[in-house]
Amino acid sequence: MCQSDTHAYALSRRSFLKTSTAAGFAGLAGGLSILNAGDAYAAGTSGYKALICLDLQGGLDGMDVLLPRDQPSFDQLAALRQGLFSAHNVGSGTSARDRENLIALDIANGSEFGSRQFGFAPEMAPLAQMFNDGDMAVIGNIGTLVEPTTRESMQNGLSTLPKRLFSHNSQQSIWLTRDLEGRKPGWGGEFLDALSGANRDFVGMATAGSPFLDKADIRRFDLPLGSFPRSRFEHSPYILRSGAQSDPLKRIMSEHMAAQGSRADNLFQRDLDAVHAKGEATTQAFIEAYGNLAPTSVAFPNHWVGEQFEAIANAISMRDALNVGNRQIFYTQRFGFDSHGAQIGYVERLEEIADAISAFREAMIAAGMWDSVCIFTTSDFGRTLSAGGSGTDHGWGSHAFVMGGSVAGGRIIGDVIPADKTHPQYTRSRPRLIPTTSVDQYAATLGRWFGMDDGALRTIFPNLGNFDTPDLGIF
Amino acid sequence: MAYTFLNQASFGATTEELEAAIGTSATDWVSAQMAIPHTEVLDEMVARYAARDTSGESLFAQMQASWWTGFLHGEDQLRQRAAFALSQIVVRSETTNEPMLRTIATYDLYQRHALGNYADFLEDVTYSVGMGDFLTYLHSAKENESTGRMPDENYAREIMQLFTIGLVELNMDGTPKLDGQGTAIENYSNEDVVGLARVFTGFKPHSSDNESTRYIESLYKPMRQIDSNYEFGEKTFLGYTIAENTPPRDNVRQAIDVLVAHDSFPPFISRQMIQRMTQSNPSPAYVERVATAFANGSFTAADGATFGDGRRGDMKALMAAIVLDAQFFDDLPPALDERKLREPILRMAHILRALEFSNDDPEMHRYVFSRFGRRDKLAMAPMRAPSVFNYYRPGHVALNSQTGAAGLTAPELQLITPASIRGYSDALVEFIYVGMGNNIDPERAFLPVFSRELELQNDPVALVDHLDSLLVNGALDPVTRQRIYDALTEMPVRDDDRYRDKDRLSRVMTSIWFVATSTDFAVTQ
8 A cells, every 4th residue: 555645646545443452353353252262163153154256357347337426537548548438438428338328336435536426337337236226345456465555666677566467367366366367266165265165065055166265175066057957878878788677787877977996096987986976966956856847937047147246145045955054155157258359348348247236136135035145246357558559458456346245345445546648557558556454455355255364364375464454444 | 808898989880880890900991081082061061051042951950960870870980980079079069040051160070180180170160160159250350549459369368278288287198287385376367368369360250252152161261360350469378488570370370379288288188089089087007198199190909000290289190099998898897987977979889880770861861960058959960069169178077976075076066957868768669769851751760770679579588688799798787687577577468460570679679778878888898
């Protein structure tokens, strides 16, 4: 964080909790009473809670989601994004980026931003409503950081930087696992490992591949959209001819899919056998639980994001049947944000996300679960400030969005840096936002709500101590 | 040994091929393979596109069919393996609704250069409009101070990170070089990316003089570079400077030459090609032997046969070094970690090659193969990876696993989930039990025949012995073997003219299913 910063753009405070003293973090655990470390598990897991990671793959341009609404700020951004805004036909009156069409966000801490106003584009209408209802917070200028960093500290070599900035897979990995690929478990897995009970088969569920939830004996369950389809044998048993009605035959084939011998001489087969075994057991349990789901009247949109959120809503309804316990983390994603060109494609993608989350919220409210779930976005990085063409290149700082009944919403937590290349929170070349909120602070805040104790969080996020506030005050 | 060699160098061998191979020379086989000219499909696809003749199936389906026709029927098996491997390293994926001709043009490049030279391949790839579109440097232009526009960095980053040298400096054995603190050394900085991005400027689709063919030619012909968008200034990257006013084509060629000349290039590419061909976790010694051949552009087998023309990046030398490595010819069983976990396409192709199917009409392939890449089937299709990072990462070490605990890379484990295991079984069942294309044209359908196996179906031991040596090199687990016997007991042949033949066939199909879904089959033996 900029220390004695007398720049005209002095940054707003990141959290109303300001400088916590030794009195520290009491009262931050989302309403749960603080207990001794030894009781962290027992207390932390009273009442069900679920974190839902929505990973926006490719690098979400936060500056194209949280848009400036006051005329001077809007003009400032538009000047630097001529190619993109022209592709949007800004000025036509019907453009998704026309200033008049932006939906005003009613920001409870708006005074921190002076005369600046903000809005969401029309495609985000349901989420603008959610923000104004107090169920969403925006996390401003967040990204991977080792320690507070500015353009000056970078140029003087005073800050340690995250490894391999601007590289998709490396930054995705640092966001979700704190390190480059393959080095550490995902922090979702860390939380589950600390807080899950004995049955760990379904505590981490993912609708797409990611290492985010894997750690030790927590292995992500690949959540299907709908149920598992019937196997071809179940669909067409006649192909087994004289064996079609044979229960022993079914059993033998099922056992074969579940376990095939120890293969003492071959590690690859042993691992494959383990996936087979775990797979068969969990698949059957899931199919049965899914079959007993009560029908719902909530209509989820008919695209991949909608289907993923529907699957999550169903899975939450199935938690007792699957013996999940009180803590669960979901991972879901949408690709398509690596907008080197054709960034107007964001309109469609953001609309899908807004509609899907809106339906999800409706389902959770109907189930009385909206206060127990928290959706949070992640992304590789943000994007470059200037868009001379129809898109933007890889950036660094971006905005994240947190939604749920427990979120103290209607606020922008953190900084929104003005669209000004000379601002010291941009890199000199390109320019790219340098984050002022770290992923570690974000994850630790989510973890604390989830029931993690402070000591455990500092172990999982060793860089947390480099920042003023270990808790962003989201809840 | 014949089994191992043929299954590593091709998509799988029939019993006849395995028997015929015994006593012959593997180097002769490789030499003969390398003499077979390659096939390109673009002209035919362009003609079909122009004539609006897609015969009821999309160009996408036709392209998938081209791959599978090559896998299953190509005489040039080694080239097909190499092309498929290249398509997983220099990834160009059809993931959006964009003109399929661009994708098909890239397919031809894999075929053309799979046994050619890697630098030539990269040059053609760089000029392909498919790659320009996929990695977004089509239309990338030199810096414009007033709008703030800068050259697109996407291709510059990925050509280094994924297509040539990788993230960190490597020894010839594929292990990372370490600095004084024991940390890996980054190959490039962001400045290098910015400098290299200046090389890939000015690209535009081909623009024919002939107005009536201009659009279609723009979809598949190599890109041009226009002076007004091209960066004529100096470009500096990786300690090398391309002089100002270097013509565009020379500048691309120089950049590629710099990347290919880099010390990390041979081991970085070699290790991944080995992973696609023979071992998921190659030993450093093996990587070094292969990388050396790739760097020298030449490989000499133990019997004196030589491969490659001596130019760095020679693919013949690379492929020969991989499949003719001495370790595969010493009659010793592979060690604990010297295996390859085969991706679903390799496993399926093996079944389809090793066993007898009828009416294998390439025209029918369009109907057959385009559906099998879906998530609920093989979950993998050529040129349909979710991103330029392919279906799995070469450095993937599975958490909470035995391979992971031993520090082995097992990329293919990334793709294997309970859902994918079910999908693979279902895809197999479609071929083994049901056949494909019956409802389109029964006369030309792709149907299981399994005549050799039918002869043995009444003798479970003989049947399983046969499948064991054909498909898993004699390594079938005794537990699986017993399960097949038990299953066959539950599937008697009914003494009724209406049922007898199909009951027999179903016993064979079921036995095949057990072996094809066994972990013994999934891993090289």
